[in-house]
Amino acid sequence: xxxxxxxxxxxxxxxxxxxxxxxxxxxxxxxxxxxxxxxxxxxxxxxxxxxxxxxxxxxxxxxxxxxxxxxxxxxxxxxxxxxxxxxxxxxxxxxxxxx
Numbered sequence: 001x002x003x004x005x006x007x008x009x010x011x012x013x014x015x016x017x018x019x020x021x022x023x024x025x026x027x028x029x030x031x032x033x034x035x036x037x038x039x040x041x042x043x044x045x046x047x048x049x050x051x052x053x054x055x056x057x058x059x060x061x062x063x064x065x066x067x068x069x070x071x072x073x074x075x076x077x078x079x080x081x082x083x084x085x086x087x088x089x090x091x092x093x094x095x096x097x098x099x
Contacts, residue, residue: 006034006042010095011082023086026093030083032058039083047093053086 010016011027019025030039036054043051061079065072087093 001031001034001038003042003046005031006038007046012095019084020093024089024091025084025086026095028083028085030056030081032079032081034081034083036083039085043085043093049091049093050088051085052088055084057082057084 008029008031011029013027016027019027026043028039028043034042036056039056040051040054043049043054058081059079062077063074064077065074
């Protein structure tokens with residue numbers, strides 16, 4: 001797989017920021033077919049850090065509906081895969097540098 005297909009974007013939430021400061025764990029949205037070895041290699045190449053551990057989880061799709069003037073609108077929020085990447089002690093990833 002190409003590196004662009006592996007790392008889609010970092011997840012920047014309050015919980016993810018707390019994990020970055022306390023546990024040195026960074027959260028990324030990744031391609032569904034990417035495995036842990038590909039994710040580790042992509043993070044090490046792109047951010048120039050050494051990765052200790054990679055954990056993944058797949059968030060399932062959810063049905064959504066809302067009431068509008070024209071009636072009920074139904075849809076589906078797609079599923080996605082998250083990767084929790086732990087880096088070595090003393091190393092940091094600056095996710096806000098490219099914003």
